[in-house]
Amino acid sequence: MAYHLAIEGADGAGKGTVSAALVEALRAQGRRAALVSFPRYAETVGGYAIGEVLAGRMPRTTSPEAAAVLYALDxxxxxxHVRALADDHDVLVFDRHVASNMAYQAARTSSIEEAGRLMRWIWQLETEQFGLIPPDRAIYLDTPAEVARGFIRLKQQRSYTARTFDEYEADDALQNRVRDNYRGLAAADPERWRIVATVAGEGPRAPAEIAQEIVAGLPLT
Known part of the structure; x- marks a missing residue:
């Protein structure tokens, strides 16, 4: 069974570029590594529906619970697909996994108590009811808000929207709550989580440098 490594963070944290750099770094070590990016907008019904939500094309407001089901469905x-990759590879790198669902949907609730309840429910939904394999290691990319917004502006056009900022990315308050939720998840499960800074001094670190730091800390034999 392949080692499951999830790269997490708020929008604009650099998850996509770091995930790709991780696959390259692992392959350079001779390991068979593959990348899976969620949501899979063009490959699943859940992914397509998520794209409609994020693009603002859904005809009605999607509750945190309903959105959580869509992300889990994806x-x-x-x-x-993941099982087939796991059979043929040593390491699977995930650009977002279950923690992303937990951090984002909990950020849309109205109280700390409701946020905690929803996160527990999402974990149970994905790992128990749906039987999905949770990551062996989750990496939170700690990226300041102002840097993250700059990274979002540099993104290529997404398949689901022509807008610079999608519905979640445009909400600064939501993004800050997402960051708080990720830090809480990491603090609650230090055996699974690691926090990696993506900025040093006055500027962002190179994705390859971040990837090397992550790989160095993995318990791979």
Missing amino acids: RLESRD
């Missing part, structure tokens, strides 16, 4: 529909 991974459920991807289960066979």
